[in-house]
Amino acid sequence: MSESAAGAAAHWFAECYAAEPDGVWHAPGRVNLIGEHTDYNDGFVLPFALAQGVRAAASPRDDGVLELRSHQAPDDPAAVRLDALAPGRPGGWAAYPAGVAWALLGTGSPVGGASIAIDADLERGAALSSSAALECATALALTELYGLSVDRRELATLARRAENEFVGVPSGIMDQSASLLCERGHALLLDCRSGETSAVPLDLGAVGLVLLVIDTRIRHALSDGRYAERRRSCEDAARALGVASLRDVTDAPDGIEQVEHLGDPVLRRRARHVVTENTRVLETVGLLRVGEATRIGPLLTASHASLRDDFEISWPQADATVEAAVGSGALGARMTGGGFGGSVIALVPASRGGDVRVGIEDAYTARGWKPPRFLDALPSAGAHRLS
Numbered sequence: 001m002s003e004s005a006a007g008a009a010a011h012w013f014a015e016c017y018a019a020e021p022d023g024v025w026h027a028p029g030r031v032n033l034i035g036e037h038t039d040y041n042d043g044f045v046l047p048f049a050l051a052q053g054v055r056a057a058a059s060p061r062d063d064g065v066l067e068l069r070s071h072q073a074p075d076d077p078a079a080v081r082l083d084a085l086a087p088g089r090p091g092g093w094a095a096y097p098a099g100v101a102w103a104l105l106g107t108g109s110p111v112g113g114a115s116i117a118i119d120a121d122l123e124r125g126a127a128l129s130s131s132a133a134l135e136c137a138t139a140l141a142l143t144e145l146y147g148l149s150v151d152r153r154e155l156a157t158l159a160r161r162a163e164n165e166f167v168g169v170p171s172g173i174m175d176q177s178a179s180l181l182c183e184r185g186h187a188l189l190l191d192c193r194s195g196e197t198s199a200v201p202l203d204l205g206a207v208g209l210v211l212l213v214i215d216t217r218i219r220h221a222l223s224d225g226r227y228a229e230r231r232r233s234c235e236d237a238a239r240a241l242g243v244a245s246l247r248d249v250t251d252a253p254d255g256i257e258q259v260e261h262l263g264d265p266v267l268r269r270r271a272r273h274v275v276t277e278n279t280r281v282l283e284t285v286g287l288l289r290v291g292e293a294t295r296i297g298p299l300l301t302a303s304h305a306s307l308r309d310d311f312e313i314s315w316p317q318a319d320a321t322v323e324a325a326v327g328s329g330a331l332g333a334r335m336t337g338g339g340f341g342g343s344v345i346a347l348v349p350a351s352r353g354g355d356v357r358v359g360i361e362d363a364y365t366a367r368g369w370k371p372p373r374f375l376d377a378l379p380s381a382g383a384h385r386l387s
C-alpha cells in the first residue's frame, strides 16, 4: 500500500480532529475466486485480498468516547460513549466500526475511547467486502492503540460478530478472514469447518493471465433479507438430509445422490449448489498448486451457472458480463460475493484483455445499461499498519 494512501488518511484525520493520528491501519477488500455461499455451510472458500481497501487513522482518547468520521460520508459523523454502545446505536455506516469496539469490549478486552478517521478506495455495494475491510481496519487500530495482542483468527471472529450481532447481517467468516489473513501473491484456502487456512499461490502474471474485476454497477445489500433467506434454505436442506451442515453431505461419498433425493425442489437446488461448489473449490486449488491456472476457467464459469440456476442469486448484468467475457476470449468468468448485485470476475489471457473489455462494454451499450467499471485485481497483503 502506497505512502500516499496513508498520507491521505492522516490528512483526513487532521481535518477532522486538528491533530496527527497515532497511526494509520489498512485492511483490504477481497475478491472471492471461488467458493460462494459455502462459508456458512462449513465449506471451503478461496478469496484473495485486493490492493484496494479501507484505512483507519486513529488516536486513543481518555474520555471513553468513540468518535467516527468517514471521508466517504463526511456529513454523517458519529460519537458515542463506549458504555452506551448497543446494536442499533450507532446505526448506518458507523455501526460497522462501532460494532467492532462493542465486540472487543464483550470479550473483556480493555479498549478505551478513540478518534478514528476512515478513508477508502473501495466502492460500497460492489461485493468486494468494503464492510469487512472497515471492520478489520478498525479492529487492528483499536487493538494496537491499546497494546492488545489478539490473534488474527480471533480478530476475524470478533469482526464477524460485529457484523452478525451489532449490524444484524448473518454473514459467514470468509470476508473478515480474507481481509486479515491473506498474503501477497496468494489466495487463501479456508476450511470454514476446521478454521484451517493455507496460502495458495496465485501468480497469474507468470502464466500470462489477468483477472479482471468488472463492477456491474448494480448495488447489493446483504441486509435486504435475501442473503438470510438463502442461508435459512441451506439449514433447512441440511435438516431434511439429517446432517448438521451441508459440509457433511459434501464429505459423504454419495453426497450428491443424497441431494438429488431431496423432495423439495428449491432445497434440492440450493444444496446442489453448495455441494458442487465445495468440489469446485478443491479442484481449483488442486490446479493452482500444480501451476495450471490456465485450466481453472471452466470451474469459474460452472460456479456462475450454479449460482444462477441452482442458488438463484445472479442478476441480468452479471449473466450478460459472464457471457460477453467468455464470448470475447475469457477462459472463465463468474459473479463474486453475496449476489443480487456487485461484481463479476473474468480470467483472461493478458493478450486478450482489451478484447474482453470491449466485448463487455458493447454488451452493456447494446442493452442501454450504464457502463461497467473495471478494476485491477492484484492478490495483495492482508491488513497491516501503514504508519
Ligand code: GLA
Pocket: 032, 035, 036, 037, 038, 039, 040, 171, 172, 173, 174, 175, 222, 337, 338, 339
Ligand atoms: C458475503 C458474506 C460472506 C459469504 C459471501 C457469499 O460476502 O459476507 O460471508 O457468505 O457473501 O459467498
